[in-house]
Amino acid sequence: MVIQSYLDVSAKDQLSGFFNEKISGYDLVSESLRRISAHDMNIHAFLHALNDVSQMDETVISGTQPSIRTPLYGIPVAVKDTICTSDMPTTCGSRMLKGYQSPFEAEVITRLKNAGAVILGKTNTDEFGMGSTTEFSYFGPTCNPYDNNKVAGGSSGGSAAAVASGMVGLALGSDTGGSIRQPAAFCGIVGLKPTYGRVSRRGLIAFASSLDQIGPMARTVDDCRILFRAMVGYDPLDSTSFAMPAIHVHRLAELTGLRLGIVRELSDSDMDSDVAMIYKRSIDHLSNNGAQIVEVSLPHLSSAIAAYYLVACAEAASNLSRFDGLRFGYHSMEGSLGTSVSTTRSIGFGAEVKRRIILGTFALSEGYRNAYYIRAKKIQRLIARDFAETWKSCDMIMTPTTPTTAFSLGSMIDDPLELYRSDRFTVPANLAGIPALSVPGGLSSKGMPVGIQFMAPHLWEELLFDVGKIFEKLRGPLPLPSGFGELS
Amino acid sequence: MDVQRLAELASLDLTPEEVEQYRTQLQHVVDYMQQIDSVDLSGVAMMDTCMQEGVRLREDIPGRQLDREDALSAARESHRGYFVVPRII
Numbered sequence: 001m002v003i004q005s006y007l008d009v010s011a012k013d014q015l016s017g018f019f020n021e022k023i024s025g026y027d028l029v030s031e032s033l034r035r036i037s038a039h040d041m042n043i044h045a046f047l048h049a050l051n052d053v054s055q056m057d058e059t060v061i062s063g064t065q066p067s068i069r070t071p072l073y074g075i076p077v078a079v080k081d082t083i084c085t086s087d088m089p090t091t092c093g094s095r096m097l098k099g100y101q102s103p104f105e106a107e108v109i110t111r112l113k114n115a116g117a118v119i120l121g122k123t124n125t126d127e128f129g130m131g132s133t134t135e136f137s138y139f140g141p142t143c144n145p146y147d148n149n150k151v152a153g154g155s156s157g158g159s160a161a162a163v164a165s166g167m168v169g170l171a172l173g174s175d176t177g178g179s180i181r182q183p184a185a186f187c188g189i190v191g192l193k194p195t196y197g198r199v200s201r202r203g204l205i206a207f208a209s210s211l212d213q214i215g216p217m218a219r220t221v222d223d224c225r226i227l228f229r230a231m232v233g234y235d236p237l238d239s240t241s242f243a244m245p246a247i248h249v250h251r252l253a254e255l256t257g258l259r260l261g262i263v264r265e266l267s268d269s270d271m272d273s274d275v276a277m278i279y280k281r282s283i284d285h286l287s288n289n290g291a292q293i294v295e296v297s298l299p300h301l302s303s304a305i306a307a308y309y310l311v312a313c314a315e316a317a318s319n320l321s322r323f324d325g326l327r328f329g330y331h332s333m334e335g336s337l338g339t340s341v342s343t344t345r346s347i348g349f350g351a352e353v354k355r356r357i358i359l360g361t362f363a364l365s366e367g368y369r370n371a372y373y374i375r376a377k378k379i380q381r382l383i384a385r386d387f388a389e390t391w392k393s394c395d396m397i398m399t400p401t402t403p404t405t406a407f408s409l410g411s412m413i414d415d416p417l418e419l420y421r422s423d424r425f426t427v428p429a430n431l432a433g434i435p436a437l438s439v440p441g442g443l444s445s446k447g448m449p450v451g452i453q454f455m456a457p458h459l460w461e462e463l464l465f466d467v468g469k470i471f472e473k474l475r476g477p478l479p480l481p482s483g484f485g486e487l488s
Numbered sequence: 489m490d491v492q493r494l495a496e497l498a499s500l501d502l503t504p505e506e507v508e509q510y511r512t513q514l515q516h517v518v519d520y521m522q523q524i525d526s527v528d529l530s531g532v533a534m535m536d537t538c539m540q541e542g543v544r545l546r547e548d549i550p551g552r553q554l555d556r557e558d559a560l561s562a563a564r565e566s567h568r569g570y571f572v573v574p575r576i577i
Contacts, residue, residue, distance in 0.1 A: 103555075239544065240537070242539070309521070345498075345499055345500050346501040354500055354510070355514060357498050358494045358500070359517065362514070371525075375525075376524065378534055379524060379527055380534075381533060381534065382532060417520055433537075
């Protein structure tokens with residue numbers, strides 16, 4: 001038996017391995033930890049990991065047989081460090097929460113553990129989820145496994161890099177404006193932003209509460225689906241959690257009859273030439289195999305970035321007001337209460353977080369609230385209506401996930417506006433609350449991954465997975481990054 | 489954009505260099521956002537929620553609580569069940 005190969009097969013095949021007693025959870029976790037120890041100094045995907053296998057749950061070590069109630073039995077999962085765990089620190093990539101131990105774990109963590117998963121470690125993130133490169137982490141950036149001189153994307157860059165490099169097969173990220181899909185695209189893996197409300201946010205440290213969603217990241221669409229099904233569902237302690245049942249479509253085996261929307265407002269000038277080429281090739285894959293291509297319009301697409309950043313930063317300014325050093329986190333308590341709080345926040349937060357808090361405060365401030373925040377919320381409604389209109393003529397919409405491939409490290413860090421504009425294909429789905437899946441479309445002429453995004457109506461994640469799986473097959477195998485899975 | 493005033497509102501104590509840097513960067517961002525002025529918003533209400541069914545409330549019945557010791561566990565200083573903070577008055 002080759003243990004190494006079992007970490008590299010799909011979660012479906014790993015589960016089969018458990019049932020056939022070919023491997024145990026101990027084997028998989030040992031292999032993951034060995035790879036992290038050997039590989040992560042170059043990638044920096046993890047902020048914290050299990051020290052050794054003895055920290056695993058007893059029932060998995062003892063080899064208790066998996067059952068239908070434990071669909072993730074023995075499978076290691078990495079968790080973005082904005083999601084609370086009670087037995088590992090939760091830092092949000094920030095000095096403000098360095099060493100912070102949450103007194104409770106997030107609802108999704110409880111669900112994954114109940115499904116038999118092993119929480120392997122916490123992954124690097126842009127500070128409080130604010131960023132698109134993971135360079136804004138207080139603990140240093142995460143590198144792209146395809147090219148260590150390029151970013152892994154963000155803010156779930158650590159999770160994306162951990163999966164792409166073979167250190168782990170499944171990971172959790174969170175997505176407010178593209179923070180699962182963009183790093184998935186940059187690192188050549190699959191990532192889903194669920195319908196808003198499908199996955200409990202309890203225990204996700206909030207960035208923008210009306211937009212945030214936790215979602216799965218994996219190397220294949222099937223694995224993404226397995227992880228998603230283990231975490232989805234109503235939570236009575238999250239008032240924004242969905243109580244409606246999921247829509248399970250009749251499993252789509254072929255594309256005939258599928259109406260695929262291509263957005264009229266997107267042009268080649270909106271993306272670089274490699275992305276345009278792979279995007280067009282991807283459309284051809286699907287149309288040559290039965291999908292009907294339909295032109296649709298999203299007339300307010302060009303306002304999406306402005307609306308998103310005004311809404312998200314306004315909510316962030318409010319959410320991050322809890323970080324005052326008085327009850328948890330970094331503190332610098334000298335002088336009066338007011339001085340202590342200001343000093344704590346100025347030292348505890350990094351530059352990008354401070355910029356967004358100021359922008360959000362501006363958008364909500366007297367004299368500006370009507371012109372900025374309220375107008376942004378109205379544009380958000382128009383964008384949601386635009387999508388609702390498109391579903392009358394198409395079943396899903398397809399775009400590139402990002403306008404470019406991964407940036408070079410350090411190239412965007414001083415230009416906030418350009419970095420914000422790079423999210424222009426992902427933020428519309430967050431504003432509308434609809435599900436969106438990024439699947440690798442291929443490698444660019446320079447060997448960097450390009451992601452293709454599929455968006456669907458509320459609750460239609462299963463349709464996204466079905467079409468994504470067909471697309472994966474039509475695309476063919478994606479070359480893995482060099483050094484994938486190797487011990488050194 | 490009065491970055492100094494906004495920082496005070498947000499309880500941030502910025503250096504003069506930070507004020508200047510953020511003013512330049514954020515003015516650039518705000519200039520880009522002016523495009524929302526030209527969008528026709530006649531008769532459009534603010535988006536209240538992305539949720540299809542709206543926010544669902546539960547019955548006001550106490551359930552699982554966070555233990556007080558757990559809630560105090562990360563505090564800089566606590567005293568007989570209270571958080572200790574710098575003098576206010």
